[in-house]
Structures are given as C-alpha cells and as structure tokens.
Amino acid sequence: MEKILEAKNINKFFHDPIRIQVLENLSFSINKGEFVSLTGKSGCGKSTLLYVLSTMDTDYDGTLLIDGVEMPKKDEGFLAKIRNEKIGFVFQFHYLLNEFNVLENVMLPGLKLAKYSRAEVEHRAMEKLKILGIDHLALKKSNHVSGGEKQRVAIARALINDPHIIMGDEPTGNLDKKNSDLVFDIFNQLANEFNQTLLIVTHDPSFAERTHRIIKMEDGKIIS
Amino acid sequence: MRKRLLIEIAKSLLLARWRQTLIAAIGVTFSITMFITLLSFMSGLNDLLDGLILNRTPHVRIYNDIKPNADQPINKSSQFAKSHNFIGSIKSDANRQAIYNSEAIIKSILNDPRVLGLSQKLTAQVFFNDGSIDITGSIFGINPKAESELYHFDEYITTGNAADLTKVNNSIILGQGLADKLLVQIGDAVQITTSKGDLFQLKVVGTFQSGIKDFDNVQSYASINTVQKILSVPNDYITSIQVKLKDITQAPVVAKQYQQLYQTDAEDIQTANSQFETGSSIRTLISYSVGITLLIVAGFGIYNILNMMIFEKMDSIAILKATGFSGKDVKSIFIYIAISIGIFGGLMGLLFGFGLSALIDQIPFNTASLPTIKTYPINYNPRFYLIGIVFSFITTYFAGWFPARKASKIDPVVIIRGK
Numbered sequence: 001m002e003k004i005l006e007a008k009n010i011n012k013f014f015h016d017p018i019r020i021q022v023l024e025n026l027s028f029s030i031n032k033g034e035f036v037s038l039t040g041k042s043g044c045g046k047s048t049l050l051y052v053l054s055t056m057d058t059d060y061d062g063t064l065l066i067d068g069v070e071m072p073k074k075d076e077g078f079l080a081k082i083r084n085e086k087i088g089f090v091f092q093f094h095y096l097l098n099e100f101n102v103l104e105n106v107m108l109p110g111l112k113l114a115k116y117s118r119a120e121v122e123h124r125a126m127e128k129l130k131i132l133g134i135d136h137l138a139l140k141k142s143n144h145v146s147g148g149e150k151q152r153v154a155i156a157r158a159l160i161n162d163p164h165i166i167m168g169d170e171p172t173g174n175l176d177k178k179n180s181d182l183v184f185d186i187f188n189q190l191a192n193e194f195n196q197t198l199l200i201v202t203h204d205p206s207f208a209e210r211t212h213r214i215i216k217m218e219d220g221k222i223i224s
Numbered sequence: 225m226r227k228r229l230l231i232e233i234a235k236s237l238l239l240a241r242w243r244q245t246l247i248a249a250i251g252v253t254f255s256i257t258m259f260i261t262l263l264s265f266m267s268g269l270n271d272l273l274d275g276l277i278l279n280r281t282p283h284v285r286i287y288n289d290i291k292p293n294a295d296q297p298i299n300k301s302s303q304f305a306k307s308h309n310f311i312g313s314i315k316s317d318a319n320r321q322a323i324y325n326s327e328a329i330i331k332s333i334l335n336d337p338r339v340l341g342l343s344q345k346l347t348a349q350v351f352f353n354d355g356s357i358d359i360t361g362s363i364f365g366i367n368p369k370a371e372s373e374l375y376h377f378d379e380y381i382t383t384g385n386a387a388d389l390t391k392v393n394n395s396i397i398l399g400q401g402l403a404d405k406l407l408v409q410i411g412d413a414v415q416i417t418t419s420k421g422d423l424f425q426l427k428v429v430g431t432f433q434s435g436i437k438d439f440d441n442v443q444s445y446a447s448i449n450t451v452q453k454i455l456s457v458p459n460d461y462i463t464s465i466q467v468k469l470k471d472i473t474q475a476p477v478v479a480k481q482y483q484q485l486y487q488t489d490a491e492d493i494q495t496a497n498s499q500f501e502t503g504s505s506i507r508t509l510i511s512y513s514v515g516i517t518l519l520i521v522a523g524f525g526i527y528n529i530l531n532m533m534i535f536e537k538m539d540s541i542a543i544l545k546a547t548g549f550s551g552k553d554v555k556s557i558f559i560y561i562a563i564s565i566g567i568f569g570g571l572m573g574l575l576f577g578f579g580l581s582a583l584i585d586q587i588p589f590n591t592a593s594l595p596t597i598k599t600y601p602i603n604y605n606p607r608f609y610l611i612g613i614v615f616s617f618i619t620t621y622f623a624g625w626f627p628a629r630k631a632s633k634i635d636p637v638v639i640i641r642g643k
Contacts, residue, residue: 076550076551083546091546095540095543097540098240098540099239
C-alpha cells in the first residue's frame with residue numbers, strides 16, 4: 001500500500017506557561033484510500049497532532065513525510081504550497097469568505113494552485129458541488145446558506161485540488177445529527193467511491209466507529 | 225495568474241468595506257488636493273513677486289560706477305612702489321559715466337553663447353517743470369523693443385504704446401505717479417530742464433505702472449536717441465549695458481569675467497537682489513512641509529483602517545493561509561489594498577487640486593501696483609502633480625506595509641484552534 005502520510009517520532013512541547021509534553025514519540029502512517037478517525041478525550045493532544053500533520057504547526061521534533069517528501073520546518077512558502085496542493089481542510093467552523101459567493105469560495109485554492117485555467121477550475125468546482133448536492137447554491141453569497149450547507153461548501157473547497165489527504169478537525173462538531181450524518185456519508189462516499197484518504201479528528205464515537213480505522217490517543221500517546 | 229488572483233481578493237475585501245475605504249481615500253484626496261493647491265498658489269505668488277523685481281532686473285549690468293580711481297598717480301611712481309602710500313582728500317572720478325568703446329563691447333557680448341540678449345540704457349537726471357514747481361526725476365533712455373523682449377517693459381505700460389517711443393520724435397512715457405503730478409495725458413507736452421540748464425519739450429506717448437510706487441513717481445522712459453539729445457552727447461554714449469543670460473545662476477561668474485574683460489563695473493542679479501531668492505525658497509519650503517504633513521496624517525488614517533480590517537478579517541486570513549496562501553501572498557493582498565486607496569485617492573486629489581487651483585485662478589485680485597494682474601496667480605507646474613502622486617503612492621505603501629506584515633505573520637493555528 002502506498003503511504004500518503006508518515007509520522008516518525010513526533011514530540012511536541014507546550015512552553016507556556018510551563019513546559020508540558022503534549023505529544024510523546026508518536027509514529028504512525030496512513031495509507032492511500034484509508035478513512036481514519038483520530039479520537040480521544042478532550043486535551044489528549046489529538047487536535048495538536050492534526051495541526052502538526054497539517055504543516056501549519058512547525059514547532060515540533062521528529063519527521064513528517066507527506067507523499068514520501070519530508071516536510072521542512074522553516075520554509076513557509078513551500079509548506080503553503082504543500083497545503084494548497086496536497087491537503088484539504090475541513091474545520092469545525094466553515095471559514096468561508098463572506099466577500100465571495102459559494103462557487104468562488106470553492107475555486108479560491110484552485111486558482112491559487114493555477115494548475116488549470118480559470119474556466120476549468122470553475123467547471124471542476126461545479127462538479128465538486130454537484131457531488132455534494134449543493135450545486136444549486138453556487139451563486140449564493142456564502143453567508144446566505146445554512147450551517148450544514150456551509151460545511152458542505154467547505155468540503156467542496158477541500159476537494160478542489162484533488163488533495164492526497166483530507167484533514168478534518170471536528171468537522172461535525174457544530175452540526176446537528178442529520179447534518180452530521182450527511183457529512184459522514186459524504187466522507188464515506190469519498191473514501192469508498194473516489195479512494196480519497198481522510199484523517200478526521202472527532203470525539204463522536206458513533207462517527208469514529210463507522211470509519212475504516214480508529215487511532216485512539218490518551219495523554220499524548222497513541223494507545224490503539 | 226498569482227498576481228491577478230491576489231488583486232481580485234484585495235478588490236473583494238476593499239469593496240466589502242467600501243465605506244471605510246472611501247473615507248481612507250478621501251483623506252488622501254484631501255491632502256493631495258491641498259498639497260497641489262497650496263504649491264500652485266504659493267509658487268504662483270512667488271513667481272509674481274520675483275517677477276516684480278527679477279523680470280525687470282538685468283542678470284548682469286555693466287556700468288561705470290562713481291568711485292575714486294584705483295590708479296592714483298603716486299602708485300605709478302617706481303620710487304614709492306614699495307612704500308605704503310596714504311592719500312588724503314581723494315575725490316571720486318565721475319567724469320566718465322559712459323562706457324568706453326560701447327559698440328565693440330556690445331558686439332563681443334552678443335557673441336557670448338551664454339547671453340540671451342542685451343539692452344542699452346542711459347540715464348539723464350532732469351527736472352520736470354510744471355508752472356513754478358520743479359519735480360526731480362530721471363529719464364531712462366532705452367530701446368523699447370529690446371526692453372520689452374527681455375524685461376517685459378510693455379507689460380507695465382498702462383496707457384499708450386511702448387513702440388511709440390521710437391516712432392514719435394522727442395517722446396516720453398511717464399510713470400503714473402509722475403503723470404498725475406504733472407496733470408498730463410497722452411498727447412500733452414511736458415517741459416524738462418537738464419542738469420546743465422538746457423530746456424526741452426517732450427511729447428507724452430504713454431504712462432506706466434511698475435508696481436513699485438516710488439519708481440512711478442520719479443521715473444520716465446524715452447528712446448536712447450532722445451536722451452542722448454537731452455544730454456547733448458554723441459551717439460555711442462550709453463551708461464549701462466543690461467545683459468540677460470540664458471541661465472540666471474551663471475550671472476556671478478559672467479559678471480566677474482566681464483568686469484575684467486571690459487575694464488568696467490559689472491553687477492550680477494544675485495548680489496543686487498539677494499533677499500528675493502531667500503524669500504522664495506522659504507515660502508516653497510513651507511508649502512512643501514505643510515503638504516507632506518497632510519499626507520502623513522492621511523497615511524496614519526490608512527494605517528488605522530487597514531489595521532481594523534485585518535482585525536476583522538482574521539478568519540479569512542487564517543483560512544487563506546490554511547488553504548495554501550503564503551504569508552507573502554497575504555502581505556501582497558493588504559499592500560494592494562493600501563496602494564489602491566493611495567492611487568485612487570491621489571488621482572482624485574490631483575483632479576480636485578487642479579479644480580481648486582483653477583477656481584482660485586478666477587478670484588479677482590486687483591492691486592494698484594500690479595496693473596497686469598487681474599486674478600490670484602497660480603502656477604500650473606506639472607512637477608507638483610508628479611510629486612503629489614508619487615508622495616501619495618509612497619505614504620500609502622508604507623501605511624499599508626506595517627499592517628500587511630502583521631497580517632502575514634498571523635498564525636492560522638491560533639485563529640482556528642481559538643474558535
């Protein structure tokens with residue numbers, strides 16, 4: 001199996017107000033097409049781990065490989081490019097830009113990547129919206145759609161550059177049962193039909209149970 | 225592609241807060257408007273005041289001063305060559321006010337490539353007789369054509385025509401004050417007495433107002449020939465040669481050269497009128513400092529508004545960074561915002577500045593001493609507009625740079641995890 005993401009001996013400390021180790025010597029890898037959930041109690045370090053893996057947090061020791069390439073800790077421009085091209089993010093909050101409509105929000109990372117022409121990016125964005133069943137909202141202002149729809153727009157935005165891996169930080173945390181299920185179904189469909197790799201942080205056991213693999217953390221360590 | 229996208233994002237952010245943006249732009253517009261107007265008006269005024277004296281003053285004046293002869297006989301004696309000679313009761317040597325060999329000198333000066341032109345002049349001290357009253361005055365013998373071309377003589381003629389001085393024999397143009405005292409108009413005759421006691425009748429062909437009242441009370445102009453006749457001197461008798469140079473800053477050097485070359489006295493304009501240059505440069509300095517202060521204040525306005533915008537747009541900045549925009553991209557976005565405020569505000573400022581100067585240009589400004597000036601003077605120098613737009617660009621760039629750097633340093637993890 002092709003390893004999409006590999007972490008080797010990840011250690012991380014919080015320095016303020018006192019030095020605490022939040023991640024202790026974590027090593028694991030995620031294969032292509034896997035739908036992985038990262039669970040654990042509040043404060044166990046699962047979100048911290050996700051942000052280290054996301055390349056946004058570079059204050060850690062150890063080695064992180066994405067798609068077989070080691071991530072440098074200093075080169076901010078390079079890491080931004082990696083995030084743009086290889087990682088899609090879905091957060092608890094949707095973080096859509098209110099100045100743009102739904103379609104433009106989805107298109108932004110694609111335009112940044114500039115791999116396709118504007119027309120093609122637009123076409124691809126519409127396709128993603130169609131997959132998620134929200135293509136009818138394309139021209140609405142992003143603050144004029146409902147909470148569940150916003151989260152689906154955010155997922156479409158994460159998909160626009162066909163990332164190697166989608167990372168989610170409690171993507172269903174703000175949603176009701178119905179919308180949570182909808183989001184899970186989308187993830188599941190992506191994993192099964194499109195062979196999309198997913199790493200989702202959640203504390204919802206019913207969500208975690210239905211994924212391919214569960215990584216359980218406690219006090220900065222992986223316990224299963 | 226990258227730039228286009230960033231500019232597009234900047235545009236959206238700008239338009240989303242267009243009211244704030246407009247206020248920031250109005251700040252720039254206001255300051256550039258004032259900058260342009262202030263400089264145009266001030267420099268128009270400077271030109272006017274300088275013109276009052278400088279336009280009418282020769283850059284280099286060649287003349288024979290009334291002074292004691294430097295070569296006193298005792299200095300020529302070899303017997304006392306090494307001693308220190310004291311001479312008592314020395315007298316100024318005023319016999320020859322005329323310039324020796326003036327025709328040759330004029331020819332040689334006209335061949336100097338630095339010279340724009342010259343006019344000859346001679347002066348006669350006379351009494352204007354009005355019944356039992358004698359008014360002291362002087363008549364300048366001039367060549368009206370050269371005088372008009374080089375020193376704007378015709379601009380100060382309020383009635384009559386400068387060219388009539390050469391057309392009409394024994395004609396004179398009187399200062400307005402002098403004409404009022406003598407109660408004469410064009411066509412009347414005035415009687416003068418020369419210092420040697422000769423009587424002359426001259427026909428008035430015009431009056432002038434120089435802007436300096438004391439001048440107008442005692443001065444008058446006639447052609448060179450007429451004055452030579454009055455003084456009963458030969459045709460080559462002139463008392464000063466007034467040279468106008470192509471470059472006024474050369475005047476001191478040229479004056480020194482001529483003094484040695486032609487064995488006469490030569491005075492440059494800087495020495496004769498040093499106070500004017502000082503006044504002009506200080507007025508210009510004040511206008512520039514006020515203008516630039518206004519711009520800096522506008523810069524602080526932009527700084528504030530951008531800071532606020534960044535505070536409001538924390539989330540957007542965080543997600544842009546999470547989805548692959550680098551710190552540099554974010555910085556560019558905010559610098560584009562600042563610069564577009566600056567350029568838009570600056571261009572509007574140039575427009576309004578031009579409008580306001582044009583308006584001031586229409587305000588009547590009548591003063592007895594300046595007959596040719598009817599409205600407030602404005603100098604429409606394109607240089608002010610260039611400086612204005614460059615300064616608005618620079619100040620807004622710096623006003624945007626600091627907030628933009630702050631935005632580029634925002635850590636997306638802190639924002640996203642903080643929710």
